[in-house]
Amino acid sequence: MTSQQVLGGKLSLAELVALPDDELAEHLDAWSAGTLDDPLETAKKLQQVAAESFSLSETLALPVQRILDITLEHINFIEKRIEQVEQWNAAEVQARRPEALFLGTVPGVGLVLAAGLTAEIGDLQRFFRTKKWDKKRKCYRVRTLREVEDAVAKMAGLWWPMNASGDFVSEDRHLAKTGNRYLRYYLTQEPMACAAISLPMSLSMAPNSVKPPGSSTNAP
Secondary structure, three states, rough: OHHHHHOOOOOOHHHHHHHHHHHHHHHHHHOOOOOOOOOHHHHHHHHHHHOOOOOOOOOHHHHHHHHHHHHHHHHHHHHHHHHHHHHHHHHHHHHOOHHHHHHOOOOOOOHHHHHHHHHHHOOOOHHHHEEEEOOOOOEOOOEEEEEHHHHHHHHOOOOOOOEEEEEOOOOOOOOOOOOOHHHHHHOOOOHHHHHHHHHHHHHHHOOOOOOOOOOOOOOO
């Protein structure tokens, strides 16, 4: 927003250079709504850039400024439309997949990515319903959260199966890339989205979310 105020012709290059540092810093601080860390230092850098810039002739100054004004108006229009679409998305997610709102608070995930993840993974309870054979206890038991995370990763094809033939076992393993390609796409879009492999843990802590069956006791 501060750069738009500067480019919008609030002050010409000559006026920027002529203004005292303190006064220009006050303008920048007001335009940025107090978000600049050091308005005075920013003012000094801006004046240095303005002083070193080539001034346009009077013939070109007005057309160039008009082009800048139209471009800034277009940017503002797009930003408003993006904000409106994000509000619509939030309303749809709230109505259809409210758990995505909780997941969307994870840094790097966001609402759209969270909605895609929860849509592709679906009901988490189905991962817990499938019992796992416990070799030590010689019985079936409820899956742990770590095992559910592994199941989600395998569902997305994010695992490295063993490559073996007879007595030969290869040291190199290749990514499976099988399963749900859309889920794999969502999980690999953002480094922090890999934390979504911990989705069962995240959603199990979300308000009004379901808990793993038998999570408080050891099922036989």
